[in-house]
Amino acid sequence: MVLITLVSSDEQNFPVERELLKQSGTIETLIVNMNLDDEDTDAAAMPIPLPNVKGDVLEKVIQWMEHHKGDPVKEGDNEDNNAEIVVPQWDDDFFKPAMYGSKHLELTVAASYLDIKNLLTLSCKAISNTFKGKTGPQIREEWGVPNEFTPEEEEAIRKENEWSE
């Protein structure tokens, strides 16, 4: 079994089964282009630095890829109608501890950076689900988002939206 070492931004090493990394478009392209999975070359021992992904986030990404090992990998732009996507129970439970926290957003950004389409889609959908039926102030409170708007701006936006009620 070929292991490839990923190095997070905080310099933690994660040896990962090569097969799992096929889910990441970014890493897969790198491995193929650089022959990193060719055990006959010195390049195989070369770790892959991921300076945009922290260790704790990378650990979650790897955990997700392990569970989804063997799943079909989407190709091309992911332009599915996200409204129709259902987050499977395992993934819902996986995202839950991170709900209402920056970790969930970091995981989503990492999925985008690493080009793991299925993780990105499910993670975004899980975040969307937490917003359903909530008001703007409720979402701000739950997610700890500071209010950037002045009272005048907020009132103006409310007026823009009031015809939808």
Add this chain to the structure above:
Amino acid sequence: MVADDSDYSDNEIYDEVWPEDYFASDVEDCSLEALDLNDPSPAELVPIEILRKIVEPLGLRDRCSLSLVNRAFRKAVQASTWHVHRLAITSNEEDVPRNRSVMELSSRGIVLPPFSLQRRNAAHKWSVRDSGIEFLLGHLVNFLLGP
């Protein structure tokens, strides 16, 4: 198998130093100041594509609520696309060629000019519900009839 490295020097391949910009994210061109969430540190940059993916499964009322959260989400809502079955309806012209459905059914791709949510008139009042399609029909009527 031996790699064909005839075009490269040993240093380029084996010095274990990656080019500085190899892993650089290219989000600058399409990024917005993102949710600060629970992190008191300076706001991270989140690509607008991610915010739009979060926005687009939602219906009209939820999108309106999100536009009140912060400026990043407000911009993402304004730039978001509506998917109605195989139709993609968007104010972002760039979205249309990238959309698989529209590419397959090019005659069904509709591009709306940028619009804002405040254009209230009689056409909207009867048409808006939280399903999305009525909202879009309202804007289409507006677009066709003018402001």
